[in-house]
Amino acid sequence: MQQNVLILDFGSQYTQLIARRVRELNIYCEIHPYNNPPKDISNFKATILSGSPFSVRAEDAPHPDLSEIRGKMPLLAVCYGAQYLAHFHGGKVEPSETREYGRANLSVIKDAEVLFDDITENSQVWMSHSDTIKELPTNAVRLASTSDVLNAAYRIEGEETFAIQFHPEVYHTSDGKQLLENFLVKIAEVEQSWTPEAFVDMAVSELKEKIGDDKVVLGLSGGVDSSVAAVLLHKAIGKNLYCIFVNNGLLRKDEFNSVLDQYKHMGLNVKGVDASARFLDALAGISDPEGKRKKIGNAFIEVFDDEAHLIQDVKFLAQGTIYPDVIESVSVTGGPSATIKSHHNVGGLPDFMKLKIVEPLRSLFKDEVRRVGAELGIAKELLGRHPFPGPGLAIRILGDVTAEKVRILQEVDAIFINGLKEWMLYDKVWQAGAILLPVNSVGVMGDERTYEKVVALRAVESTDGMTADWVNLPYEFLQKISNTIINRVKGVNRVVYDISSKPPATIEWE
Numbered sequence: 001m002q003q004n005v006l007i008l009d010f011g012s013q014y015t016q017l018i019a020r021r022v023r024e025l026n027i028y029c030e031i032h033p034y035n036n037p038p039k040d041i042s043n044f045k046a047t048i049l050s051g052s053p054f055s056v057r058a059e060d061a062p063h064p065d066l067s068e069i070r071g072k073m074p075l076l077a078v079c080y081g082a083q084y085l086a087h088f089h090g091g092k093v094e095p096s097e098t099r100e101y102g103r104a105n106l107s108v109i110k111d112a113e114v115l116f117d118d119i120t121e122n123s124q125v126w127m128s129h130s131d132t133i134k135e136l137p138t139n140a141v142r143l144a145s146t147s148d149v150l151n152a153a154y155r156i157e158g159e160e161t162f163a164i165q166f167h168p169e170v171y172h173t174s175d176g177k178q179l180l181e182n183f184l185v186k187i188a189e190v191e192q193s194w195t196p197e198a199f200v201d202m203a204v205s206e207l208k209e210k211i212g213d214d215k216v217v218l219g220l221s222g223g224v225d226s227s228v229a230a231v232l233l234h235k236a237i238g239k240n241l242y243c244i245f246v247n248n249g250l251l252r253k254d255e256f257n258s259v260l261d262q263y264k265h266m267g268l269n270v271k272g273v274d275a276s277a278r279f280l281d282a283l284a285g286i287s288d289p290e291g292k293r294k295k296i297g298n299a300f301i302e303v304f305d306d307e308a309h310l311i312q313d314v315k316f317l318a319q320g321t322i323y324p325d326v327i328e329s330v331s332v333t334g335g336p337s338a339t340i341k342s343h344h345n346v347g348g349l350p351d352f353m354k355l356k357i358v359e360p361l362r363s364l365f366k367d368e369v370r371r372v373g374a375e376l377g378i379a380k381e382l383l384g385r386h387p388f389p390g391p392g393l394a395i396r397i398l399g400d401v402t403a404e405k406v407r408i409l410q411e412v413d414a415i416f417i418n419g420l421k422e423w424m425l426y427d428k429v430w431q432a433g434a435i436l437l438p439v440n441s442v443g444v445m446g447d448e449r450t451y452e453k454v455v456a457l458r459a460v461e462s463t464d465g466m467t468a469d470w471v472n473l474p475y476e477f478l479q480k481i482s483n484t485i486i487n488r489v490k491g492v493n494r495v496v497y498d499i500s501s502k503p504p505a506t507i508e509w510e
Contacts, residue, residue: 004190005029006044006069008037010052010062010080013503014128016324016466017169018048018078020365021180026192030363034064046074046188049081051167055131056080056087057095063088074160074188076180082154082163083131090138093131101128103172104146113143115155115162117182119175125152125166126173133165160187196368196375200232203360207236211316216358217308218318219300220245220270222259223388225320225361228373230268232360233318235376242314243268244307246300249276250392250401252417253410262382275303283394283401289510292401296391308355317355321362322369324465365464386417386431387465395510399438404491409436411489412455419481420459429471432459435498435509443486443493452493455485460507468502 005022009015009031022029032038034049041047047069054061062080069075077085087093106123109116125146133151136142143162144153153164162183168176184190216233220226220243233241245263247256256272263270282299286292308314361369366387373383389395393413397405412434420426435456443450457478462468482495498505 004043004045004194005184005188006038006041006047007031008034008047008049008064008081010034010050010064011054012051012078012080013053014167014169015050016464018050019323020464020466021169021177022048022184023194023365023368024177025181025184026194027184027190028194028363034062037064041068041073044073045190046076046184049075049077049084051079051081051128054080056083056093057131070161071159074183075162076183077161077163078169079128079165079167082165083133085156085161085163086133086135086137086140086151091133091140092135094134096130096132101130102126104148104152104166106144106152107147108145110141110143113155114186115143115153115179115182117186118178119182124172124174125168125176126170127166162187196371199364199368199372200235200375203232204236207233207358207360210358211237211240213240214315215240215242215311215313216316216318217242217244217304217311217314217355218320219243219304220259220263220268221320221388221390222251222255222262222385223320224366224373224383224385225322225369227263227266227320227378227382228369228376229318229320229359229361231266231373231376231378233358234268239269241269241318242311243270244304245270245272246303246307247272247274247276248279248296248300248392249403250279250296250394250406252388252393253414266378271307273303273307275299278303280401280403280406285400287400289395292394292510293391296394315356316358318358318360321359323363323365326362367463384427386426386429386433388433389508395508396433397436398509405436408453408489408491409434409455412436412485412492415484415488416457416481419477419484423474423477425473425477428461429459430462430468431465431507432457432471434458441494445493450493453491454494454496455492456496456498456509457481458498458507458509460502462502462507465507468507470499470501473497 004027007018007029015031019029019031052062083093104125104127106121106125109121132149136151136154139157140154141157142151142154146152149165155162167173168179218230220230230243245259260272279299282295283292286295370383393406393409394401397409416434420432435458437454437456439454440451441454459471459473460468461471478497485492485495
């Protein structure tokens with residue numbers, strides 16, 4: 001893997017967006033905690049410092065060692081990074097008189113500065129800080145200002161070090177992508193070679209070298225990630241790939257059979273295993289979200305281990321882990337990252353399985369996975385399928401899970417998803433699903449009083465799931481879906497629509 005750009009994370013909510021914008025320029029990048037950078041940085045051609053919720057004036061503020069980076073490769077410091085360079089290198093950072101958060105416009109841009117090529121005055125930028133740089137660091141030259149921020153951007157003379165007070169990675173900064181391109185392509189001279197075709201060639205070569213003639217077993221889910229991982233592995237090792245699709249009883253309505261039918265046409269060696277009773281028994285009486293995840297994970301490992309033992313001489317377990325799974329599951333002691341939730345694809349296997357892990361998509365964001373899938377010739381219908389959580393409907397049933405609750409939610413979900421397709425809304429939504437709430441509400445059907453379940457519908461738009469906004473579905477559509485659910489699904493008498501964005505909410509409710 002050619003590692004072009006290093007992003008040091010100081011805990012900003014926008015760090016993953018920096019990586020997304022860099023990848024959009026066809027440049028490979030990696031995020032590492034500021035306090036745990038790669039030991040060997042010789043393959044990196046540029047470094048970006050992220051923002052942070054910390055103040056550089058605080059005693060516990062992140063304090064990275066930049067001795068192997070600054071002056072030795074191009075460096076772009078964003079927000080906290082810009083303040084850090086100023087505060088500890090001859091400048092002065094003080095609290096802002098008014099918190100500088102939100103839209104601003106560049107009022108002054110220094111002429112003939114490559115960082116601001118094709119960016120004009122009055123260009124909108126996004127500020128998010130409570131401190132401001134009052135005095136620039138030693139040997140610094142001011143590059144840009146806004147009406148409220150004098151030192152909105154600067155560079156250090158004698159080295160390729162640049163700093164900006166605003167966030168180029170967010171959509172609100174209208175020329176943010178241009179600024180990143182100026183820094184990475186024009187200043188750092190990084191090659192724009194990160195393409196789906198290049199990834200497939202590189203991944204197939206690496207898989208062949210790593211796996212050789214050994215056998216690999218892969219758990220298919222029917223989703224985009226595991227399907228792309230399967231086809232990529234099949235391209236590399238052919239008949240030595242054994243795929244297992246486990247029905248955990250928590251899939252969407254009729255999904256087990258439809259997914260198996262789908263894979264018949266892809267040339268993959270797939271075995272379907274119906275273990276729904278085993279999973280539902282394991283979940284009996286468990287209400288805690290993490291408890292449910294662990295029970296499902298353990299049951300899956302047991303089923304998968306049973307099936308893997310039926311295949312002689314398996315050496316590797318393949319997983320459809322993607323980059324957001326890795327980012328959200330990493331917790332660094334004393335560092336900025338925190339575990340949001342456990343991911344079923346991330347983490348070690350129990351010792352008794354004795355299988356080595358192979359994760360061909362570990363470096364990709366979701367939209368990159370889809371582009372790689374298209375390069376591999378996978379059908380558009382499969383690549384356009386909405387993400388579905390590994391624990392399935394168990395984390396969309398708030399509280400304990402029973403067969404009856406699963407039945408209710410499967411019926412509701414089918415009406416919602418089929419409705420989106422019928423109304424030509426499915427492809428305009430990144431992810432959609434229904435949630436069964438642990439409350440009953442009073443209703444009236446005919447002349448009878450009812451006391452039945454409430455379901456919430458959720459539809460979001462996103463690029464990779466790191467951030468998401470709720471979708472403003474047509475009222476007429478919501479009205480029809482609500483009526484259909486209440487009329488057809490026994491046990492439900494009320495439907496609500498979730499209008500929360502991520503952050504602060506998550507896409508799933510558990």
